[in-house]
Amino acid sequence: MTNIYGIILHGGAGRYRLFTKEFVEKRKRELRRAALYAFEELKTGSALDAVEAAIKYMEDSGLFNAGKGSSLTITKEIEMDAGIMDGKTLKCGAVACVKNIKNPIKLARLVLEKTDHIFLAGPGAEKVAEILGMKIEPIKITPEKIRKFERVFKLWLEGKWGTHLFRLKTLYKDFIEGTVGAVAIDKDRNIAAATSTGGYSLKLPGRVGDTPLVGCGFYADNSAGGASATGVGEYLTLIFACKTACDFMRQGVSAMKAAEATIDILTRRFGPHTGGIITVDPMGRIGFAYNTEGMGKSIMTSYMGEPAVAVFPEEDHIILKSIKK
Ligand code: ASP
Numbered sequence: 392m393t394n395i396y397g398i399i400l401h402g403g404a405g406r407y408r409l410f411t412k413e414f415v416e417k418r419k420r421e422l423r424r425a426a427l428y429a430f431e432e433l434k435t436g437s438a439l440d441a442v443e444a445a446i447k448y449m450e451d452s453g454l455f456n457a458g459k460g461s462s463l464t465i466t467k468e469i470e471m472d473a474g475i476m477d478g479k480t481l482k483c484g485a486v487a488c489v490k491n492i493k494n495p496i497k498l499a500r501l502v503l504e505k506t507d508h509i510f511l512a513g514p515g516a517e518k519v520a521e522i523l524g525m526k527i528e529p530i531k532i533t534p535e536k537i538r539k540f541e542r543v544f545k546l547w548l549e550g551k552w553g554t555h556l557f558r559l560k561t562l563y564k565d566f567i568e569g570t571v572g573a574v575a576i577d578k579d580r581n582i583a584a585a586t587s588t589g590g591y592s593l594k595l596p597g598r599v600g601d602t603p604l605v606g607c608g609f610y611a612d613n614s615a616g617g618a619s620a621t622g623v624g625e626y627l628t629l630i631f632a633c634k635t636a637c638d639f640m641r642q643g644v645s646a647m648k649a650a651e652a653t654i655d656i657l658t659r660r661f662g663p664h665t666g667g668i669i670t671v672d673p674m675g676r677i678g679f680a681y682n683t684e685g686m687g688k689s690i691m692t693s694y695m696g697e698p699a700v701a702v703f704p705e706e707d708h709i710i711l712k713s714i715k716k
Pocket of ligand 1: 403404568569570588589590591600601602620621622623624625627
């Protein structure tokens with residue numbers, strides 16, 4: 392198993408069939424391109440550079456709920472969260488509730504590289520971004536985002552949309568957002584993980600989900616593995632989803648079995664339609680699991696000729712047959 396390197400990405404878990412077929416295909420194309428883009432980085436660079444590149448690509452795409460494509464809060468604002476972790480050093484950087492940063496993952500990387508802290512939030516995080524030379528620019532609230540907001544807000548008024556803990560159970564049964572995540576292993580066997588989101592629609596202002604919380608929305612440790620999660624952030628946080636998956640892998644459990652065991656815990660505690668996870672173990676094996684209708688994912692490794700992409704369970708064999716288990 393020497394010299395295996397690769398990356399797995401996700402583009403969110405949820406009810407994908409709510410989208411048109413064309414939109415699902417568009418997302419799949421973007422997942423494939425993001426995997427290729429990040430894999431180029433991985434050929435010569437580090438796992439950390441590769442996961443940052445993958446997330447930046449998807450934040451800029453506008454097709455996912457991260458960066459440019461972020462969903463709106465109940466007060467019609469954009470509040471983005473992101474986190475990144477280097478499994479070699481356990482260095483980690485995260486930001487929450489940022490509004491005017493084109494690429495929250497780049498700011499998270501700067502927190503990791505340039506500060507003594509792990510996690511910066513809100514206006515303070517943006518002030519640090521400015522000091523560190525990042526441009527402050529609001530994310531556009533497009534007519535399309537307003538239309539989505541109004542559609543979901545109507546459901547909320549009818550009591551069919553959960554933004555309170557007891558109603559969250561059905562959130563991803565009936566809906567899909569599109570948080571983005573990446574986990575990679577490089578030629579030096581270093582593992583890194585990163586996740587970015589606008590959070591789900593109609594979240595309360597100031598709400599922070601699992602995405603920027605280390606161990607919940609992302610985690611990487613060379614001696615255990617790496618993971619990135621998506622789904623109902625409150626539930627993923629309560630089970631420390633990514634640290635849980637890494638703890639399984641630390642015991643020698645494969646990436647695939649660790650992902651399945653973690654989602655099994657999520658389902659048993661909080662029910663189906665609550666989330667998904669992607670994983671990489673120190674042997675370079677790749678895993679994923681989800682309890683929603685679908686989860687967008689793409690994979691590219693040093694032993695594959697081209698990326699494999701799948702959304703629905705019936706397509707997952709495309710990925711399964713291209714990865715070593
Ligand atoms: N986990 C994200 C959050 O709760 C949302 C998602 O993954 O769709 O903010």
